[in-house]
């Protein structure tokens with residue numbers, strides 16, 4: 163015979179568990195944990211979005227000599243659309259030009275502002291002290307600077 167001071171708290175625990183399971187089944191989406199700790203049919207939702215990036219290979223079909231330009235030769239390890247923005251629309255219809263050609267200091271600073279968190283081997287400058295009154299592209303888009311060792 164179980165004394166009441168045992169079965170009462172047990173009953174309360176059981177009630178809490180049942181309420182928890184009830185609420186959980188109501189709020190957790192049906193396909194949750196189908197593949198892992200996420201909603202299974204989110205894959206279909208994401209896959210149905212329109213593609214926006216074409217990838218560097220596609221760009222090189224038409225712009226295969228771009229890497230010879232001074233600024234681009236320095237940036238051959240960076241994917242085209244990192245700077246020019248998603249450009250699948252341009253690949254399908256070249257007259258629709260990519261919208262981005264950023265040359266302002268804030269843009270360069272994103273990657274080149276001196277920062278201890280960046281690898282030491284990555285080229286970085288203190289922008290406020292690196293020819294502060296001139297536009298970066300005046301020098302870094304020129305063949306002359308390119309020839310310097």
Ligand code: HEC
Nearest residue numbers: 216217220221223224242243246249250252253256259260
């Ligand atoms: C089917 C050929 C073709 C493909 C593929 C292509 N382009 Fe172009 N692109 C052109 C043509 C044509 C022009 C306009 C003429 C020019 O300036 O060379 C152009 C111009 C540009 C311009 C100059 C825009 C301006 O305002 O002057 C950029 C930047 C550019 N393309 C980037 C890209 C990127 C990035 C990709 C890959 C995602 C790409 N292109 C793929 C044909 C292509």
Ligand code: HEC
Nearest residue numbers: 218221222225228233237240241242244245263264265303
């Ligand atoms: C680090 C940023 C950056 C990357 C990466 C980059 N571009 Fe550019 N691109 C620019 C800027 C800034 C300009 C405008 C200045 C100039 O014309 O040099 C430009 C200009 C262009 C133009 C205009 C035509 C010309 O000759 O000036 C084309 C075409 C182009 N880029 C294609 C590409 C392609 C293709 C790739 C990938 C292989 C690429 N870019 C990668 C920044 C970038």
Ligand code: HEC
Nearest residue numbers: 236237239240244264265269270272273284285298299302
């Ligand atoms: C998305 C990041 C990114 C942006 C934005 C960017 N760069 Fe770069 N830059 C790179 C990478 C990556 C390299 C190659 C680093 C390497 O070779 O180790 C590079 C290389 C360079 C180099 C060559 C340095 C050397 O010592 O060889 C110069 C100069 C340079 N960038 C200038 C600029 C300027 C000016 C701008 C703005 C107009 C700019 N970059 C924007 C990523 C970027």
Ligand code: HEC
Nearest residue numbers: 267270271274285286287289292293296297298300301302
């Ligand atoms: C008056 C010309 C001039 C201007 C303007 C200029 N630079 Fe430079 N930059 C140079 C020269 C020259 C070097 C190479 C000097 C050296 O290696 O000591 C250099 C080197 C660099 C490097 C490579 C540093 C390294 O450690 O390899 C980066 C990155 C750079 N500049 C980015 C920029 C950015 C971003 C701007 C705009 C805010 C800019 N530069 C404006 C002339 C210029």
